[in-house]
Amino acid sequence: MAPSRLAFEDISKVFPGVKALSEVSFEVAPGEIHALLGENGAGKSTLLRILSGVFRPTQGEVKVDGTVHHFRKPESARQAGIAMIHQELQQVPHLTVAQNMFLGHSLTRLGGLIVDRREQERRAAEALAMIDPSIDPSAPISSLKVAQRQVVEIARALLDRARIVAMDEPTSSLTPSEFDRLAGIIERLAAGGVSIIYVSHKMDEVFRVCRRATVMRDGKVVRTGIDLRASAPDEVIGMMVGRELLAEAHHSHATRTVSVEVRNLSTHRIRDVSFDLHKGEVLGVAGLVGSGRTELLRAISGADRLAAGTVKVDGTTLALSNPRAAIAAGIGLLPEERKREGIIPGRSVTSNMALPSMARFSKAGIINHRKLKRTAEDLLTRVKLRPFQLDRQIKLFSGGNQQKAIIARWLAAGSRILLFDEPTRGIDVGAKSEIYRLIEDLAAGGHGVIVVSSELPEVLRVSDRVLVMRDGAVAAELGRDQMSEETIVSHAVGTTASRIGTA
The missing domain is CATH 3.40.50.300 (P-loop containing nucleotide triphosphate hydrolases)
Structure with a gap:
């Protein structure tokens, strides 16, 4: 029997005080679009960071086409034919499309003294022509729409002859029509033998583009090899959250005032x-x-x-x-770009909560930490922050819990x-x-x-x-x-x- 394109075998990852992954095992076939599903904190990102060489597993092996690989850095994973497309694109805005596509491994001439920009643009154009020939490789990446920048990342994977492409929330900033285009590109990649790992919280998209799925919860595989064509979305969601999410009727509280x-x-x-x-x-x-x-x-x-x-x-x-x-x-605004405009990543969740109302917690420039802590405990309990660690940096919380902290911020401000x-x-x-x-x-x-x-x-x-x-x-x-x-x-x-x- 032919080996799978990708196999995770008993992958575990332990950080100080936390077991992020526990004996994760599943396989992805050549040319398969495989969904990796789970709530935030399930371990999906940690697993993909191991695949892309950012983390090394505490135990277990990664196999590509039957060969065991121990990736010590991202470059090792890239050389093995693995490409990672992040939700937040890893691109340098002031560089051109071609320069971004060759970032970290520029083509050079004259013994490495000069970057061969013309050759980079030629090869970039070849890769882009397979999926979107309208993108100019000499254009600044900042001039492109988000959907086009996603295409550039996929073209970069083709340039590297990637056999495995992992996509982490690739459509979070795309319109429905842009998703339709991306779905077509993904299906063409798979038809050409490229294996896709697709991470998304949008179940309609998952069921459209993927055929099989693996569900993770609390760092473990709950179930793998799920046939999505024979499964209902509610059934898969139940596996992800470990409970049934009841469809709730809309209740209006609108007044005449x-x-x-x-x-x-x-x-x-x-x-x-x-x-x-x-x-x-x-x-x-x-x-x-x-x-x-x-x-x-x-x-x-x-x-x-x-x-x-x-x-x-x-x-x-x-x-x-x-x-x-x-x-x-x-009036309180919870912005679209939560990570860029809504939080100060390196500050605690309590500090982020108090940003617009610090005067309420201070007198003569001196912060009343007892009052601040009491208010934070009250409001962050009310919004069900998890984990309930008020001094923890907000960047370490999931997107949902960051949003809860911002809601608490405006409650603290009396909005x-x-x-x-x-x-x-x-x-x-x-x-x-x-x-x-x-x-x-x-x-x-x-x-x-x-x-x-x-x-x-x-x-x-x-x-x-x-x-x-x-x-x-x-x-x-x-x-x-x-x-x-x-x-x-x-x-x-x-x-x-x-x-x-x-x-």
Whole structure:
């Protein structure tokens, strides 16, 4: 019998005080698209870091085409035909596409004295031609869209003649149409014999592109060789979280009292937007990427300068010259780019929680640590932070728990209006359910909540009402009884639902 393309055999990894992986074993066949599933903290990233040579296993072996490999560094894994495509792309913005593709192993001439840029661009163009010939290898990588930058990473894997490509959340920043294109590229790679390990929290994507799956939980393999064509998503999710996630009905807590009045709001990216937000209401904002969803939240939060229009909170017109004015008025923004704009990675979760309200915990410049600790314990218990380690650096927490800490931040600041931009991006299915519950709890407590999301099932799950944006303006306002994926999409693209269904 022919050997598998990739085999993990009894892989364990122990860090000081933590056993991250325990006897992990599974195989991936040549040309297979294999899903690696599990909640954040299940051990998936640790396993992929072992595969890519970043970590060395405490015990166990990695086999490629039947040969045992002991990768001591990423270059060793690359030479063995392994490529890793990270959720956060490992690219240097000011370098060209070709330079990024040859990063770490540049082509040279004259005895290594001069980088042969022309040859690099020629070979890069050859690799790109297989999947997207429209990308210019001489263009700065920063000029490309996220989807194109993903393609560059895949082309780099082809350039290295990779036999195994591991993709960690490759679609977290992609639109549905961009995912469709990526799915086609992945399927062509697999048809050419490349084995793909596909990590994603988006189960619809997993079931579309993958045939088999391995599920991990708490550093162990729960089950491997799962035939996804013969399995239901709920069954697989149950394996991942170790419990059944019950589908929860939507409960509205909206009142008649208007909390926020937005009138004729315009910035450089949005135009003439008007709406009301009621106390206890969850208002969804949907639309295509570039429709102005994020820019609307940035305008309300004072992050972007207004060109025209007004924002009133409880009847008072705000002077939104900066985010401090919005925070003082009780508005809190949970940004889309959580790791870049929402947290200070090297600071503790308590410190991150207290960022906008430190004056509340200090007097004459001296911090009252007892009061700060007491508030942190209360609020972080309320949002169910896990693990409950308040002095731990926030970068060491999962995305879901980082989001919980940011929610606690705005509760500590006394915010009554919360703006969620892509609240569950990069968050696993179990944590998603918890975030939805927190949003509903906030509404039940009288907060006004606005949720921007690219995931239509999420919009439908949490929203009492939906604004659909197109080209920087509100294209439609839909009540609960009018909301459906087809209706939202039809307004977002400016066509009818029937035409979409036949496109």
